[in-house]
Amino acid sequence: MANYPPRQRQQQPLPQHAIERIQNMRGPQGQRFFTSDFSVKEFLLVRESGFEPAGLVMGSSIYHVGMQGVARTQNIELTVLTQAMYHARELAMARMEEEAAALGADGIIGVRLNVKQHTWGESLLEFVVLGTAVYARDGQSQKWRAPSGRAFTSDLSGQDFWMLLKSGYRPVSLVMGNCVYHVAHQSLGQWFSSVGQNMEQPQFTQALYDARELAMERLQYEAQCDGAAGVVGAEIHERSHGWDSHVIEFFAVGTSVLPMQLTEAPPTPQLVMSVDS
Amino acid sequence: MAFTSDLSIDELLLVEEAGFEPIELVMGSTYTHIGWQWAPWSTNTEMTQISQLMIYARQTAMQRLVAHAAQLGADGVVGMRLDMHRSGHNTEFTAIGTAVRRRTGDGAKWRDRHGLPFTCDLSGVDFWALVRGGFRPVSLAHGVCVYHVAHQSLGQWFSSIGANMEQPQFTQALYDARELAMERMQAEAARSGGTGIVGVQVREGSHGWESHVIEFVAVGTAIVPIADATHEVHDAPELAIFAQD
Secondary structure: OOOOOOOOOOOOOOOHHHHHHHHHHHOHHHOOOEEOOOOHHHHHHHHHOOEEEEEEEEEEEEEEOOOOOOOOOOOEEOHHHHHHHHHHHHHHHHHHHHHHHHOOOOEEEEEEEEEEEOOOOOOEEEEEEEEEEEEEOOOOHHHHOOOOOOOEEOOOOHHHHHHHHHOOEEEEEEEEEEEEEEOOOOOHHHHHHHOOOOOOOHHHHHHHHHHHHHHHHHHHHHHHHOOOOEEEEEEEEEEOOOOOOOEEEEEEEEEEEEEOOOOOOOOOOEEEEOOOO | OOOOOOOOHHHHHHHHHOOEEEEEEEEEEEEEEOOOOOOOOOOOEEOHHHHHHHHHHHHHHHHHHHHHHHHOOOOEEEEEEEEEEEEOOEEEEEEEEEEEEEOOOOHHHHOOOOOOOEEOOOOHHHHHHHHHOOEEEEEEEEEEEEEEOOOOOHHHHHHOOOOOEEOHHHHHHHHHHHHHHHHHHHHHHHHOOOOEEEEEEEEEEOOOOOOOEEEEEEEEEEEEEOOOOOOOOOOOOOOEEEEOO
């Protein structure tokens, strides 16, 4: 099992304007000013759940992702690239969490991770992560923070966050797993033998199946390390990030959750006829 | 009196439900020539003159829209959008939205601290939800940072071939540029008397400039709680299943 060691995020230094921006939001004498990328509905539902937005938080990392040599005809994980892509995301996440900690937040909602390529930098990938930090209005931070004592993180929208709490769960952390995989080039003989044939290509099935499983296994492992009971909203993305078309990254991301004591029964869903077309 | 607006039917319904009526589709625009600023080839730096120009151009377009709305006796503008189009050497900045007026005559309470109509990029539906939730929009706040990213020397480029590592100088530069755009937006919102911003979007674009020059724009609607004690606050949300195709 090729897993990572448990996460140990190091404190990351923040750029000067991030520090300024956060100081301005904390304001003098508890006078807070918040920014958030919440839509109006998200804003109202997050407040309804007993939280206030603390501020838009961000982290980024520009990473040089080189190439890893590999035999043309091999189906194999490119572990060096897997680790590079993972580490870059970790750096960006750690910086975002650092901003949230500076705001005194209890959690981050609506976290989005993006990978960008810029025309000015060959082999450079920019990892940007954005979300809105929130704090509990009643000041009971301990009830909401992750078992590690850090603010919770989650890629759920404000609406999903409200519904998750209503159904008796709370978010713990954004969990992720990835796997960069090299898909073998076929030899000419193999190619000829399959022309005009309709059949499964077991070597490809196996390879891609395996790669996805690896990404999901790592995601699951992270959730276990964080002491969570399960993962909701897991998604698997696949992208080539401008590499050779035989190299694919599978990236799994989701929110790990823990059950909590419910004070009232979950609401009964109402049937509504929408007049939207 | 007939009105014009780009509100959809449900938006119209909800804007009226919130106690407002649409007056007219209003617009403001400016043609600006964006000149060039020299930037040192191998330095990560903000291009301050261009940043200021981009801020100024958008502000001008918004001010003209607000002036037009004020002339019509509007108390606010909903669904405001900012756009830019390049045509030759000039760039056109436009702001467009629907001017609305309070029906119950207490419109002055909804205007900004200078007595001008409020502005927001919220749809009619979101505007209604915000008002029902006990908040009102103050102004559309925006912040800009135009940044020049250093070109790498050949030596630097060679030394990183095949390596997988973070490039701290680039990370720091672009991270800071985004933060700067957000900080400026925040300052603008605070100046207008808002206590928070919702719906922030951070966009980036090169606008056909050299690829090493990037503009970061942060836009969001500044809001304040409605102080009026008689204001009706929304009911608790319910879980609904939509019967929709």
